[in-house]
Amino acid sequence: MCRWFAYVGHEDCLLEDVLIEPKHAITKQVLDHYLPGLIHHEPGETQSQEQAEEAEIKMRNIMFNIDGFGVAWYSNTRSEFEVGVEGPRAAMYKTVAPIVTDTTFNFICQNTASKCILAHVRAASRPPIVETNNHPFIFGRHSFMHNGGVTFFPEIRHGILQRMKPEIVSQLQGNTDSEHLAGLYFTYLGDTGVAHSIEDMRKALLGAIKTVLEVQNAVLTPEQLKDNGGASSLNLCTSDGQKMLAIRFRNHPTQQPPSLYTSTTAGIALNRKYPGSSLDTDEDVQADDRSAKTHGKHVIVASEPTTFQQSAWTLMAKNELLMVDEHINVKTEIVNISA
Template sequence: MLALPHGHDGHEVTWTWTTNTFCEWLEKAVEYMQSPHHNDLPPYPEQQEFVRLVWRAVRAGRLYMLACVVVLFYEYIITLDKEIESVWQRKKSVVSWLFFVNRYLPIATYLFVIPGVAFGNSHDFCVGVFAHLPPAMVVLSEAVIGALHIAKIRALWRYELNVYFSCLVTVVYVSQEILAIGMTVADVTVVFVAIMKRSIESHSIAGRELGLGGPGLGRLIHIVQRDATLFLISMCSIKIANLVMLIVFPYWNAVNWLCNHIVDVILTSRLFFNLRAETEGVASNGAEIVTLQIKFPHTDLELPVVPIVSDVLIAPTHSLAKQVHDHYLPKLTHYEPDNDPRATEKEIALRNRLFNIDGLGVAWYTTAREEFGECEGPRPVVYKILRQPMTDPVFQSICANTATLALFAHIRAASGETAISIFNNHPFHFGRWSFMHNGVVTHFQRIKREIIKEISDEALELVKGTTDSEHLAALFFTYLEETKGSKAWEYSHPLQDVKAALEKAITTILGIQKRVLEPSQPEASSLNIAITDGQQLLTMRFRNHATEHPPSLYFSTTAGVSLNRKFPGHPDKEGDNGAQNVKDVESHGAHVIVASEPSTFRGKDWELINKNECIMVGTDMEMRREKIQVQF
């Protein structure tokens, strides 16, 4: 959240800071500053306040640059005669003349920036230089400029200067470095966030017109923003080092300045070249290409070929739709490392072999609303029924004609304490997030009132059913609001923050159980939970008992190949699936499947998640396994 101390009406104005709103408001600010009398204000008070803030910052920056010009003029006038004499004595040296010209270029640069707005200049520079020149040529030109600056520093420090002038030189160049840091921040903000995002969106729209559906837009934006953050940190670190070495080691300062430009060019030019290569590949290959491979300086990410939902939920012999009366639980009899004899077949049957006959829910993610500018990121489409899935023609039609990169599905076995109702079917969706739970919050009816007291009004309004699972979800989103702001479920968040909010919700429920049921000891709760925003996944397997174990929960990073008809392999047996024109397995891309029971009978593809462990999969498709930090 970004809060300004004075809003349009004298009160505080609070903004939810997202890339979409930032880009829109930045464009409004540029329009305002380019208007003849600076009266082209946007209609909304929040945008007006943002535009005024940007305008004040630009005016302050111009005054600062004007002050730098004055100081530079003063310093240059003092040393001009000595520099002319030095250059004239070495008049046969081309480098000396180049040094002399380069010495006075900053004056022209600052005078050019002061009267105008540098937003368009940054865009033209990046598009005109980085998009057309080979990276080696740009690096070479920066190396030449760096060599000239080395000569400049050497020449200045050869003079026999008094203390006053030494201080003046130091102040001037420290001022230049401070200004350079500010301009670096501005360049990163404008070029990497605004211009790159608009470029990605335009190419994604072009891809959708070719029939590609535009998957991975949110991941592209995330990668660009992450690289921009790395770029900003690198540039600022180098420039801060400049401030130190300028005073202590002036020659090394010049070398560091050269490194600054080399790093700048490498990060920006590679980013632009890879983006252009990717979008050109999409435009040239047409609608046949549905695998989007993204390569950036710090990322080698390949998105999987989008599967048809029926290949996952219906086609396999042990698909979710057929797990109503059937179970397949490999590695479960002796699945825990403690080898406790009390983890018997009876305990396994107690929490894993119920009949799942009380309803089905499916959520798959699309970018339709994002493409119409109504929201940020993919949103879930939810379908729920109370009948068995294999007898529902609508469910089968949806699965046969839907493809998605993020899918949640759940078949319910009601606990008996809550009604069998459409509203009680999982998954539960809050904004862009979907939430599923397998297990039970014990003594829920006795502690329900206390749980509701902890839930925010906004989250409680979204609760439509009566289950322990949905109230747990509302409590989780309440705690996410505490750190991420009102209606946090409308936006994507780092998985560590999501994990922390979920751990806090579980800790709260366990504490309420102990407090309400005192002096009795509450029974343990099983909390197998899955949460996604369509681009990230967090899932956990948890039971608050020293020896008892939660229901089964498996994951696989390879089974998706046999659950996609475009690739060889069969989900139920060894050998081919008989499909024609199949793709290479290597082209499938990274994926993660989490399931209470494996969907395929290839046991080597599946691994049981440990007790009280969570799995997190980020937008980069890197999977992390961490212990759940909940005391009981």
């Protein structure tokens, strides 16, 4: 499965501080994994406990994420130069080259700050390995990314396309299940060039998931659907640069979705301006020594914690939806979606 990281808040963060320097940054999750609450990392655990947890978790979390990288970060630059453009817009960088040795990516991260960042390392479920298949996917001012998989996607792809608006279909550039999920979401959201309420974003996201389940039920055979063989893992994230939604979802009565964690405090440890930073940077590059109490409100949602301060992170529940409004107020709910 893929790994992703999302940040939204009232505090600018340096891309280098959240994507490269953390001890468990997303760029280090290509091969390395840290899953507190799923796979125990504390000493003293019995072998049987570890084996019981790892058996299922490894199916949806432990993979080599070497099939591409993408990052979107929001700024107000476009709205400052173009009449009629309001709110932040996403800049984007994608590559299929190894991200840890990508000089361009490093220079971007060293010199770019943003209040909203979405980053994604890909483990492809099927070819081709091309930049157009990398997340996040940008439609207007909105971005979208996914970890998991739509079961039997080749069989239901045509049915999903039929549910999309023609103008959305024409914007699809790749062949992934993830981008088609994005297409469904933006079909239900409406005008992608403007901001929408958090409730409208919620309805569109849940509508996209429901449509996938409906198409699967309509197209797949009873044998394919037997024993929930059609279950899909849909860890989704979308943002307009000010608001953010994320969900950890799998439509199976017992199986867990891939991991997804949240934090409203880790951003302080991921900002070199603040004391107690857990970054790998040297002390002589600390930019400031501000009080942690002055750090702006923020929310981080990530496939894996980017710091090893376990108390700062909370594992999202199965089928939990998290909503962050423009004031960085957070609401969560457990959703029940069926075809």
